[in-house]
Structures are given as C-alpha cells and as structure tokens.
Amino acid sequence: MEGFFQALAAGLLIGAVYGLMCVGLGLIFGVMRVINFAHGDFMMLGMYTAFYLFTAGGIQALLGNTVGPFVAILLAGPVLAVFGYFVHLALISHVSGTRTASLEGEGHYAQLILTLGIALILQNGGLIVFGSVLASIRTPLSSSAWELGPFFDMSIFLNKARSIDMIVSLAIMILLSLLITRTRIGKSLRAAADNPTAATYMGIDVDRAHRTAFALGCGITAIAGGLLATNYPFHPFVGLEYVIVMYAGVVLGGMGSIIGAFWGGMTIGLVQQMSTLILPTQLQNAAIFAVFLLIIFFRPQGFFGRMVERT
Amino acid sequence: MLPMRSLLPPLLFTLAYAGISIGVTNSYYQLILTLVPVWAVFGLSWNLLSGYTGLISFGHAAFFGIGAYATALGQIYFNISPWLLIPVAAMLGGVAGLLIGFPTFRLQGHYFALAMLAYPLAILYVFEWLGFQEVTLPIKRDAPLAFMQFTDPHIYTLLGLAILLATIVLTQMIERSRFGMALLAIKQNEAAAEAAGINTLAWKLRAITLSGAIAAAIGGFYAQVLLVVTPQSVFGMLVSAQALTVAMFGGVGTVWGPVIGSVILIPLAEILHAEAGARIPGIQGVIFGLAIVCVILLAPEGLFWKLRDLLRKRHASKATAGDTPETAAANVTALKPAARQRAATGEVVLEVRNLSRSFGGLKAVQDVSFKLHKNEILGIIGPNGAGKTTLFNLLNGFLKPSQGEVLIDGRNMSGQRPHVICEAGIGRTFQVMRPFLRMSILDNVVVGAYVRARTDEEARKLAADAVARVGLSAVADRVAGELSTKELRLMELARAIAGQPRILLLDETLAGLGHGEADEVVTVIQQLARDGMTIAIIEHTMQAMVRLVDSFLVLDHGAVITEGLPEVVTKDSRVIEAYLGKKWAGHAAN
Numbered sequence: 001m002e003g004f005f006q007a008l009a010a011g012l013l014i015g016a017v018y019g020l021m022c023v024g025l026g027l028i029f030g031v032m033r034v035i036n037f038a039h040g041d042f043m044m045l046g047m048y049t050a051f052y053l054f055t056a057g058g059i060q061a062l063l064g065n066t067v068g069p070f071v072a073i074l075l076a077g078p079v080l081a082v083f084g085y086f087v088h089l090a091l092i093s094h095v096s097g098t099r100t101a102s103l104e105g106e107g108h109y110a111q112l113i114l115t116l117g118i119a120l121i122l123q124n125g126g127l128i129v130f131g132s133v134l135a136s137i138r139t140p141l142s143s144s145a146w147e148l149g150p151f152f153d154m155s156i157f158l159n160k161a162r163s164i165d166m167i168v169s170l171a172i173m174i175l176l177s178l179l180i181t182r183t184r185i186g187k188s189l190r191a192a193a194d195n196p197t198a199a200t201y202m203g204i205d206v207d208r209a210h211r212t213a214f215a216l217g218c219g220i221t222a223i224a225g226g227l228l229a230t231n232y233p234f235h236p237f238v239g240l241e242y243v244i245v246m247y248a249g250v251v252l253g254g255m256g257s258i259i260g261a262f263w264g265g266m267t268i269g270l271v272q273q274m275s276t277l278i279l280p281t282q283l284q285n286a287a288i289f290a291v292f293l294l295i296i297f298f299r300p301q302g303f304f305g306r307m308v309e310r311t
Numbered sequence: 312m313l314p315m316r317s318l319l320p321p322l323l324f325t326l327a328y329a330g331i332s333i334g335v336t337n338s339y340y341q342l343i344l345t346l347v348p349v350w351a352v353f354g355l356s357w358n359l360l361s362g363y364t365g366l367i368s369f370g371h372a373a374f375f376g377i378g379a380y381a382t383a384l385g386q387i388y389f390n391i392s393p394w395l396l397i398p399v400a401a402m403l404g405g406v407a408g409l410l411i412g413f414p415t416f417r418l419q420g421h422y423f424a425l426a427m428l429a430y431p432l433a434i435l436y437v438f439e440w441l442g443f444q445e446v447t448l449p450i451k452r453d454a455p456l457a458f459m460q461f462t463d464p465h466i467y468t469l470l471g472l473a474i475l476l477a478t479i480v481l482t483q484m485i486e487r488s489r490f491g492m493a494l495l496a497i498k499q500n501e502a503a504a505e506a507a508g509i510n511t512l513a514w515k516l517r518a519i520t521l522s523g524a525i526a527a528a529i530g531g532f533y534a535q536v537l538l539v540v541t542p543q544s545v546f547g548m549l550v551s552a553q554a555l556t557v558a559m560f561g562g563v564g565t566v567w568g569p570v571i572g573s574v575i576l577i578p579l580a581e582i583l584h585a586e587a588g589a590r591i592p593g594i595q596g597v598i599f600g601l602a603i604v605c606v607i608l609l610a611p612e613g614l615f616w617k618l619r620d621l622l623r624k625r626h627a628s629k630a631t632a633g634d635t636p637e638t639a640a641a642n643v644t645a646l647k648p649a650a651r652q653r654a655a656t657g658e659v660v661l662e663v664r665n666l667s668r669s670f671g672g673l674k675a676v677q678d679v680s681f682k683l684h685k686n687e688i689l690g691i692i693g694p695n696g697a698g699k700t701t702l703f704n705l706l707n708g709f710l711k712p713s714q715g716e717v718l719i720d721g722r723n724m725s726g727q728r729p730h731v732i733c734e735a736g737i738g739r740t741f742q743v744m745r746p747f748l749r750m751s752i753l754d755n756v757v758v759g760a761y762v763r764a765r766t767d768e769e770a771r772k773l774a775a776d777a778v779a780r781v782g783l784s785a786v787a788d789r790v791a792g793e794l795s796t797k798e799l800r801l802m803e804l805a806r807a808i809a810g811q812p813r814i815l816l817l818d819e820t821l822a823g824l825g826h827g828e829a830d831e832v833v834t835v836i837q838q839l840a841r842d843g844m845t846i847a848i849i850e851h852t853m854q855a856m857v858r859l860v861d862s863f864l865v866l867d868h869g870a871v872i873t874e875g876l877p878e879v880v881t882k883d884s885r886v887i888e889a890y891l892g893k894k895w896a897g898h899a900a901n
Contacts, residue, residue, distance in 0.1 A: 109563050296422060
C-alpha cells in the first residue's frame with residue numbers, strides 16, 4: 001500500500017514535468033500540424049543552455065545552488081524560443097504553413113525528413129560542442145525529500161527538487177493558458193490552428209502565428225527539459241529518449257488540445273512510475289507504449305480531441 | 312507481366328552496380344556496397360506501404376527487427392540455415408504486418424503514423440528484458456555455404472543486389488497493377504476510393520503484409536551480414552528513420568526513390584563516419600544532416616520527382632513549339648444535341664424509402680422518399696445546407712442512415728460499405744475534385760475501372776472507353792495536374808463511368824465552370840443518359856438544370872418540399888420561398 005502511494009506521488013511529480021514537455025510539442029503540433037522530430041533535441045539544447053547559464057553564466061555564483069538552477073532553467077526558455085523562432089524562419093517555414101498547398105501529402109513528407117535532418121545536426125553538433133560526458137544540473141534539493149504524513153502509519157516522501165519542478169510546471173501551464181485564452185497572440189494562434197484558410201481571410205498572418213507557436217513550443221519544452229535535468233543526467237542524444245514520450249503524450253491528450261497534451265504527459269508519468277510496482281524496471285518503457293496503444297485503439301481522438309471528418 | 316522496356320533500367324542498374332562492386336577490394340568499402348542494397352530494400356518496403364498509400368509508418372523497424380532476430384535466434388537455438396530462416400522471417404514479418412495493420416488501420420493520418428512508432432519500441436524493451444542485448448551469430452566453419460557465411464564479401468553484395476532487383480521488379484509490377492492503383496487511390500482520398508469500388512481495408516492489409524514480409528527478409532539478411540544483432544540496431548528509432556530518410560530523400564511513391572536515396576546517402580554517411588568521425592566525433596552526423604536539410608529545401612518531394620519535373624518541363628517546352636492539344640473542347644461540342652425521349656415511366660432502379668439521418672440534434676435528412684426510374688435524369692436542388700450531399704453520402708454508403716431503406720434493383724443496400732454499393736452499380740463524383748495530379752488522365756480513370764474489370768488489360772480498355780465517352784481522348788496522356796477545371800470535371804465523370812455503373816450520382820459537376828464550359832459538360836451528361844445511364848445530379852445552376860433534367864426533387868432543411876417536372880417545380884411558390892425567402896415568393900406570385 002505504501003509502495004502504491006509512493007509510486008502515485010512520484011508519478012504525479014514526474015507527470016507534471018512530462019506534461020509541460022508535451023505541451024510544448026502539443027502547441028506546435030496543434031497549431032501547425034507539423035510532426036517535429038527534432039523536438040527532443042530542442043529540449044536537449046534547453047538542458048545544456050540551462051546548464052551553462054548556471055555554471056558558466058555566473059548564476060551559480062550569484063544565486064547559489066538552491067535558487068540558481070531554477071532561475072537558469074527559466075532563462076533557458078526564452079533563449080530556446082528565440083532559437084526556435086529562427087529555425088522556423090530559416091527552415092521549417094519552407095515546407096509548412098501556407099507553402100504546403102503545392103506539395104504532395106500537404107508537405108508532411110518534407111516536414112518529416114527536414115526535422116529528421118535538423119535532429120541529426122543538433123544531436124551530433126551537440127556531441128561536438130558539449131562532448132559525450134553525462135551532465136546534470138545539480139542542486140542540493142535533488143537529494144533531499146519532504147516527508148508527508150505519517151497517515152495511518154505510512155509516510156510519503158516527496159523529492160524536493162521534483163516537487164519544485166512540479167510547481168514550476170503548473171505555474172507555466174497557468175501562464176500559458178492565460179496567454180492563449182486572454183491575449184491577442186493567443187487568439188491568432190487558436191484561429192490559425194482551427195482553420196488556417198479562414199484565419200488568413202480574417203487578416204491573421206498564419207505564417208507568423210506558426211512561428212510564434214514554434215518559438216513558444218521550443219521555449220516551453222526547454223524549460224521542461226531543464227526541470228528534468230535537475231534529477232536525470234543528460235547527454236547530446238537524450239532527445240531521442242524523450243521525443244517518443246512527447247508524441248505519446250500529445251496523441252493521448254488528443255492532437256490539437258493543449259491542456260490535453262498536459263494530461264497526456266501526466267498519464268505517461270503515472271504509467272511509468274506505477275508500472276514499477278508490477279513490472280521489472282526494463283519493461284517500464286514497454287508498459288508506456290502498451291498503454292499508449294491501448295488508449296488510442298479505444299479512443300483514437302485522445303482524451304480531449306474531437307473527431308473531424310470531411311468528405 | 313512487365314514489358315521489357317521497364318525491366319531494362321533495373322537490370323542495367325544491377326549490372327553496373329555488380330560491376331563496380333566486383334572491382335572494389337577494400338573490405339570496408341565492400342561492406343558499404345552491401346549496405347546500400349539492404350537499406351534500399353528496406354526503403355522500398357516502407358515505400359510500398361507509406362509511399363503509395365500515404366499512411367506514414369514510423370515503425371518499420373518492428374518488421375526489420377523481427378526478421379533479424381528470427382534469423383539470428385533460429386541459428387542459435389535450432390541450428391537452421393539462414394537460407395531457410397530468411398524466408399521464414401519474411402513470413403513472420405508478413406504475419407506481424409497483418410496483426411499490426413488490422414487494429415492500426417482504424418487510425419488515420421498522424422494518429423496512424425505515431426501509433427506505428429510504438430510497436431518497435433515496445434518490442435525493443437521486451438527483447439532487452441528477455442536478455443537478448445547482444446546476439447552473436449554462431450560461426451559455422453564446417454558448413455559455411457549452408458549457413459550463408461562467405462569468406463569473399465563480394466558474395467554478400469551480390470546477394471543483397473539480387474534481393475534489391477527482385478524487390479524493384481516486384482514494386483514495378485505492383486505499381487502497374489490494380490494493387491498499386493488501389494493504393495494510390497487510397498492516398499489521394501480514401502473515401503473517394505471506396506466510392507470507386509475499392510475495398511480499401513483489404514488493400515491496405517495486403518500492402519502492410521507484403522511490406523512487413525520484405526522488411527523482415529532484409530532484416531534477416533542484415534543480421535547475416537553483420538553477424539551481430541542488438542535491439543537498438545534493429546528495433547531502434549534510427550532504423551525506422553533510415554527507411555523514411557532514404558525513401559523521402561530519393562522521392563516517395565516511386566520505385567526509384569528509395570534506391571536513389573540509398574545509393575547517395577548510405578555511402579555518404581559511412582564514408583563521413585570513417586574519414587571524419589575519427590577526428591571529430593559527430594561531424595559526420597552534422598554534415599549528413601545538413602545534406603538532408605539542403606536537399607529537402609531545394610526538392611521538398613525528393614530528388615526523383617524534382618528531376619522528373621525538370622525533364623518534363625524541358626520536354627514540354629519543346630512540345631509547345633509544335634502544336635498544343637486543344638482538341639478536347641471541339642470533340643465534346645461535336646456530339647449530337649439532345650434528342651432523348653423524356654423517360655420517367657421506366658422500371659424503378661433506385662428506390663429510397665423514408666431515409667433519415669441526424670447528426671446530434673440536427674436532422675440533416677428527414678424522411679426522404681423518392682424513386683429513380685431507368686434512364687431518368689433527376690435533379691436534386693435546394694438551398695445550401697438542405698442536405699443534398701448528405702443524401703448522396705447516405706445513398707453511396709459513406710454514411711449509415713438512422714432510418715429508412717435504399718433499394719437498388721429492389722435489394723436493400725442501406726448501411727453497406729461504399730465499395731459494395733459501387734459494385735452494385737452506383738458511381739459518384741464529388742463536389743471537391745480529387746484528381747491524382749501526377750498521373751495521366753487515362754491512369755486516373757483506370758482506378759475507377761477496376762471494380763468491373765477482372766484483368767489489368769480489361770481495366771485499361773474500359774478506361775479508354777470512358778475517356779472517349781467524355782471526349783477527352785485527345786488529351787488522355789496528359790498529366791492531370793496540367794488540366795483545366797472543365798477537363799478535370801470531365802475526367803472525374805470518366806472515372807465514375809469507367810466502373811460501368813447503372814446509376815450515376817453527380818455532386819455539383821458544373822460548379823466553377825463558365826457558361827460555355829458548363830454547356831459542354833451538360834452535353835456529355837445528356838449523351839450518357841442517351842446511352843442508357845440513370846443519373847441523379849445535385850446542382851445550383853438552375854438554367855443548366857432546367858434543360859438537363861426530367862424531374863426535380865427539391866430539398867429544404869433535409870426534407871422533400873416537392874418533386875415533379877421542371878416547369879411545375881420552378882413555379883412552385885414553396886421552392887421560390889426556400890431559395891429566395893418569403894418576400895420574393897410573394898413577388899413571384901404576382
């Protein structure tokens with residue numbers, strides 16, 4: 001019983017960060033309908049950006065080991081957003097948005113292969129620049145825990161760093177939903193996502209909306225990556241491990257639904273942690289994919305998606 | 312069988328490649344030369360499913376890995392020769408394709424693509440857990456030939472090349488058969504394909520089975536070449552990505568795409584790895600990635616199509632110097648003017664009884680009943696949102712009715728799948744045109760002919776006949792992408808009649824046409840009716856309709872307001888009201 005609640009708590013904590021990570025991708029996917037295979041690698045860049053801002057950027061010296069990492073992580077978001085903005089401008093916009101009409105399969109083939117190419121460049125470029133040594137963003141909070149309880153003779157331990165990760169994730173989620181529901185930018189994003197053609201007629205620059213979504217998505221995932229890095233060491237090829245989790249989360253939540261992507265990520269975190277109760281550790285990831293397949297067979301539109309069919 | 316002309320390029324390619332590979336003595340280069348056909352075959356297997364049907368699979372490593380592990384484990388545990396194991400692997404791959412395809416084809420578009428991602432990764436972790444982290448094939452010194460272990464690495468290259476040649480020829484045969492046509496039709500528009508009489512699920516299952524079998528076979532061969540199998544190297548995401556990369560780089564949906572991609576990319580990657588990777592680890596990946604990015608920005612649909620378009624353009628600019636084929640219009644107008652007996656009393660071929668369909672609270676079609684007599688032209692009119700297209704969708708099986716019956720020749724067909732209804736003799740066209748832009752007019756029409764044709768030749772004959780009936784014979788060889796709206800409308804008409812339906816449902820066939828153009832299409836439709844076709848047509852252009860139809864069925868808010876002869880219906884105040892509102896109905900009465 002204690003094991004169950006402990007796994008549940010761990011799942012909720014990691015799930016919130018996975019959720020944020022998926023939201024970054026879900027935003028891009030929902031607005032642009034582009035499968036971005038390089039997204040995990042954008043996250044890897046976010047991890048390294050936070051790492052270097054913290055160590056070499058002087059934040060460690062300025063703010064210390066407890067607050068410093070989180071400030072560095074939050075700063076990595078805007079950096080990656082700018083990076084994403086230019087990647088979209090220079091590369092992705094050539095095969096997406098308003099330019100896809102002339103391409104076969106609405107440009108999906110070109111988008112896939114292009115983002116695969118970008119992923120290769122980022123991974124291997126990362127190897128050259130950062131080296132293959134495992135890095136991590138260390139904070140004393142990573143190795144200490146708060147004790148909840150005891151309730152009925154059992155206590156649940158919450159890792160401090162992960163708990164703060166969760167709080168940061170939730171805060172960013174709230175900010176993002178405010179941005180999307182309350183602001184002009186948010187409106188243009190939703191319009192471009194819902195019906196790009198109609199949005200164009202209403203005077204919305206769809207390509208610019210796409211660029212904004214791409215930049216935002218990169219920034220958000222970068223922050224999620226930084227948060228993960230407080231507990232998990234990383235390397236230049238770490239993106240491959242997470243990009244699959246991200247897509248599973250986005251599909252689970254229902255493509256096009258941003259809050260759905262968050263719950264999709266949360267589900268994956270929970271499945272991953274809870275499966276350790278009954279399955280050997282090596283099968284943890286197999287369990288994620290099995291649950292993923294089960295859910296999309298029974299609810300192909302995801303938790304929050306809707307079926308749209310046109311003849 | 313394939314004509315000699317199309318067998319020649321693969322044969323020449325194979326011979327040239329074999330010649331080069333025999334000249335190479337460096338064993339590392341020899342390995343690269345072996346890997347090129349391996350990845351080309353894998354790319355072709357991916358292309359067979361994803362390139363032709365448009366359903367992108369991110370999980371082809373599942374089949375590749377199954378083949379590789381079957382070949383490795385069969386030798387270790389059962390001491391079976393790979394000569395036998397590779398065909399067995401192919402069978403396993405085919406079965407896996409069927410098992411994966413059956414549930415996964417319920418998903419569409421991106422959902423399908425991403426669901427496919429999950430299979431190899433789930434299997435990967437299971438294999439790691441089972442303890443197959445690194446499986447080394449046993450060395451058989453006593454019987455190297457029986458276990459496909461050659462001292463001369465050239466033989467591996469030649470074997471790989473033989474598999475490649477076989478796969479190319481197989482793909483070419485499929486491309487030209489009804490199999491390939493069905494897959495292309497699915498890619499363009501699955502719904503339209505169903506309406507043209509194609510059982511889409513059955514063809515997709517055949518495609519994934521064959522694709523899985525080829526991928527597993529080449530996976531088995533790969534294991535045999537490298538002699539070591541690890542879960543990451545055969546089930547990993549990079550393996551699936553390899554199939555996508557070579558195929559998309561070279562060009563999707565053509566037999567040469569994956570071959571071109573593989574011939575360029577594999578040596579490039581390997582040589583970079585060997586030359587530069589030792590000095591700066593990772594530089595090879597960066598250059599490789601840059602090469603892919605650059606090519607895709609310049610040729611987003613792959614090298615093959617870019618080259619073909621370039622050649623075509625040159626060819627076309629030469630041709631225009633001569634004469635442009637402008638004969639289509641002349642041909643149509645040359646048809647005799649309508650002199651058909653108005654027939655509304657013949658036998659009933661289609662009867663609709665109390666047909667209803669609602670979406671949530673919206674009653675899109677309510678309680679519609681009418682009869683269609685043999686050789687009649689029925690015009691279905693009504694304001695926007697009256698339920699006209701929904702009615703057609705109910706008639707041809709896209710939608711299941713909530714209530715009511717659709718009787719074709721007295722048999723109730725309501726609720727049947729579209730391809731079944733098509734076989735029963737109902738053809739249709741669509742409001743939104745769905746031509747196969749890269750295919751010739753004739754090939755576009757052939758897709759529609761397969762529902763009646765038993766052989767490929769028969770299908771071509773039916774198609775040529777249908778093209779002639781709409782007056783497009785003069786331009787039959789042109790690519791659909793070069794046609795005008797009128798020609799496309801006529802082509803869609805030809806596609807619908809190529810399946811020799813007895814009843815034709817035409818959904819706004821005149822939409823988007825100018826006055827003169829609409830007249831030409833009307834002439835064709837009249838000619839079809841004269842030849843014995845029964846037609847129901849949805850249209851807004853009243854002028855054209857009044858001249859064309861025998862009787863009208865007027866819908867508003869999903870229900871029939873009135874039906875009858877054109878001269879009666881157009882004067883009916885309820886019809887005028889539905890179209891123009893109450894105020895104008897009063898005006899018209901005065």
